[in-house]
Amino acid sequence: MCSKIILVLMVIFIVTTGGETCHPNDLKALTDFKAGIRYDTSFRLEKWNGSTDCCKWEGILCDNSTGRVLELNLPGLLTLYDAPAQTVMDGQLSPSIALLSSLEVLDLGEVLELKGQIPPLIGNLTKLRKLLLDTNKLSGPIPDSIGKLPKLEELCLKENYFSGSLPFSLGSLRSLKSLDLSSNKFSGSIPDSMENLTDLESLTLQENFLTGHIPNNIGNLRALKELDLSNNFLTGGIPFSMNKLNSISSIFLGNNQLEGEIPFPSSPSQMSSLAFLRLNDNHLTGRLPLFFGHLKSLQRVILDNNQIEGPIDSNFSDLKALTMLYLSRNRFSGKLPRTIGLLSQLQFLDLSYNMIQGPLPLEMSTLTNLQLLDLSFNHLNLSSIPTWLVELPSLFQLHLAGCGIQGEIPGYLERPASILQELDLSDNHITGSIPAWIGSFTSLYLLNLSQNSLASKIPDTVTKLGRLGVLDLHSNRLWGPLNLVFQMQSSGGLTYIDLSDNSFSNDIEQADMGTQQGIQYLNLSHNFLHGKVPTSVGRLQSLQTLDLSYNRFDSVLPESLANASILESLELQNNLFTGRIPDAFLKLTKLKELNLSDNLLSGQIPFGEPLINFPKSSYSGNKGLCGKPLATCSPHSVYPYIT
Template identity: 55%
Template sequence: MGCHCQMLWLVLASVMVATVEGCDPGDLKGLASFRGGIHMDTSGRLAKWAGRGCCRWQGVACNNRTGRVTEVHLPGFISTTDFVFQSQMEGWLSPSITLLTSLEVLDLGGLVGLSGRIPTSIGRLENLKKLYLYGNKLTGPVPDTIGKLLKLEELHLHENRLSGFLPPAIGCLKNLNVLLLHSNGFTGNIPGSFSNLTNLMHLDLHSNSLSGRIPENVGELQLLEEFDLSENFFTGEIPVSVNNLTSISVMYLDTNHLEGEIPFPSNYGVMPMLGFLRLQNNQLSGKIPPNFGYLVSLQRVSLENNKLQGEIPSSLGNLQALTELYLGGNELSGVIPKSIGRLSRLIMLSLSGNSIQGPLPDEMSALQNLQTLDLSFNSLNLSSIPRWLAELPSLSRILLAGCGIEGQIPDLLRLTPSPIQELDLSANYLIGGIPAWMGNLTQLYSLNLSRNHLSSSIPASVVGFEVLGVLDLHSNNLTGSLEHVFKIGTSFPGGSLTYIDLSDNSLTSGIDQIGVGTLERLEYLNLSHNLLEGQLPTSVAKSTALKCLDLSYNKLGFGLVEGLANLSNLETLKLQRNHFTGGIPVEFLNLKNLKDLDLSNNLLVGEIPAGKPLSDFPQSCFTGNRGLCGKPLSPCKS
């Protein structure tokens, strides 16, 4: 008897080995058809698919007992011990892939050249648990038959160009645990049948063209943990039923056209796990709910750019886990509640662009971990910066534009506990000069003192700004030379500055220093509406990253520098209202990216070089130069 059983086991084992070695005929046909639809595979994986032993092919896995193919892993992103790279497959997704009826995992994500459609026969894959078709070029609708995949746990279709709508049949996927469809071209409404997906844990439809209302019964998805409908065209109100999402931890409904009031939380204990909430860039109105403080797990909240009114509720002080709070761009009024001082973990607070009044509560001095404070453009009427603000131990980004600050730039910013990295005091009533000690702020990467009443010259100490990337001093009464500006960041390879705006001042000299320093990273330079004299130096051609150069409304003269034509990234060139002489260099025809040009009201002569991009600009860009002729001006006289 024992011998008989042993022989039977050997026979069965040999059959299993033969099955695994030979591959199920249906599976083999499906894989072969898939390979036949691909005409380029940069990973080289499909080139190794040879013979009939498909279970040994790269990216294919089989069930050891049945010999059937259960997994196909051919993702675009391939990781090795040394690096990660993205491969490509160009071709069509063959419908024959659905012949693999025992398939549990199909991963073709990130194959940027894969096109075609999700086959209507997809419903045959009744054992499918995970489907990854994101980051491809698939088109067409999501077929109704996908609703037959009752074992599906994860569906990733993001970053395609899929069209059509999500069929009601998708509501049959009752065992679905993860559904990711974001960054596609899906249109239409979310089917009401989504409420049938009671095992759904992740629902991600962001970056599509979906419209209509969020289904009223969305609250029936009791296991939903992540809910992302951002960057679509949803309208109407947020359903009250979201209060029933007891497992929700991430909710992103931002960048839509949602309106009405925020309907949650209705009571204490609602959404106890919600940690990340984004509702910005909608049309939400009413007040921030007084019960908002019941959302005790919140870590990051953004309600920016809506139409919210009223006072900031004091209950926000109960959000002990909160690290980031964005309320800017609304119509909030009243004062900042003292309870804000209880948010001991807060690192980011943005209240800009509201109608919040002063004074600032002293309790804010307890925000020991605060790194960024943005109170810009409110009705604070601060007059001066509170001393406690400059003593916050972690504060490195101070944004107080349009807050009514008066007097000179306060010395209390000289020795802050944490090095200042960004300082915005624009649109205030500052007077006096830029203090020499500011050059000691060596970690500063953005400085905006524009639209004040600052006078005197730019101090030589600004060369101490070792990593400064943005310098905005426009609309002041600054005089003297700007030469020190072009020496900022000289210790940094290629320079550190990317943005300089010194327009609308009374600067007179230093134009000859452009390009002498290391300004290879500079993209924006605006020196317009000053009193600058002299000649534009040839060294300006070294600023090869320049996209915008505005020297208009000065007293610059001599000829146009041919080297400007080497600025291949230049999109804006404004030189009007100066004293430039000579002709327009024919090399200017090399400025292929030029979109905005103004050479009007100078002393230029000769024929305008014929051809694009110069021929694309209207007469107004060249008028006021009595010696200029040729298209688009009057023809030159022979």
């Protein structure tokens, strides 16, 4: 009788559910997953109820024949109403996910707030092809069982808080094509077992704490197209086996501690597909390999901050696809080859801080696509700026600091005024005045004429530089009023002003500094400024560094300065400031550097952080000052009218 009742109930259940039910393991895995999520701004999990048929739930794909779950696909970046939308899923990743034994795709990438660890039993998901958990807050190690996923093709765990060593078992993922573990906290060495991943096309481990050498047999990864190991703590040299990577299109090894010479290419036929090469910020030595010019697919080369030496060979002219060449801060020498003019696609050329000699080849005038040119601090001895250089039609960043330029700023420099965004002629021997036509540089963001011998006023036309963000004129012989600098109507907002080491001598009390709300760095030191510091300085809400030292200010310290609440460095030494240190200065909680020495300040130093944390030298040379960190105040020094 009971068996008949059970049979009837089963028939009724099958009819009402259409014969589609969720496997108990799958149902538990998904309901436990949902229970671990506190909120989901996409509201997809909200629809996971009212039915045991999990195959109808959003983000779930099942096998039509077995009914088992094949995909759990809930990425955070969605398309809603034909527009991209970032959703958030906050909660813990349930270990029950490991019960989805038929799962082929697990995509919980970019849901931002997912926490927890990869389940130790992740190896049970033997059919998994894609595991995407990137851009979350997951932590802990990668379980050793990850190596039990023979069909895994894509593993992306980037931008989390994973830590520990990379498991040796990663080398068992023979089907893996893409491995991205970047922007985590992994440490230890790169396991030698990685050489077994012969189908791997992309290996991305940048921005971790990896140490040791690049595996010697990394050249076994013959299918590799992209390699990024940058921003770690790797040491040693670049393995010679890397010249076997014939399919490689990108190599990024910058910001490590790699040593030795660049060993590739060692023959004309090797690495013919290489498009992006970044080896910056290492300790590479020697010369560029003989066959470097045969890497004809190269588009971007970034080798700056190494110790590479020798001339820039003429075989660079074969790199017809090259758009970016960064060789700064090395030991390149000799003259630039005339064949450099054959790099017709070149847009960015940075050769600064080398030992390259002049003259510049006239053939560079054919580089009509060049947008950035930085030749600063070489042995060029230009004497003057070549006329053909300023006629380059696409040039918008020109840096010629420390190139031996002499004489006045030439009038023909006005020609590219409409497009030039950065002009750096600092540390030369330029004389005369700042020309009035400087105001026609309407696109200019950076103007650096510092460390020259300019002797003039700042022209009124500087107020027309509507996009200026950086103004550096320090160490010249400039004089005249400064008020107009703070009258500039910069749409982008001035962030950096350095007018130190000049001969400005006026009273700036009436200067309305509040019009430049974006100033972060302001240096007017080593001039002859006097009177009061403008109260408007307190309206500089972005100010981080203020240096007014070595002037003749003879007023009290402006209490309004305490309103610059994020100030980190305040240098007011060697002036004639009088009176007390305002109690309001205790509001400067971000202050890391303070120097009020050699003034005429008096009274007790306000007691409290950060003022009491600075050394005596910050207050020395003020005979009337007392209190921590100086000597204890006497009643007379606190109340000077007591007799």
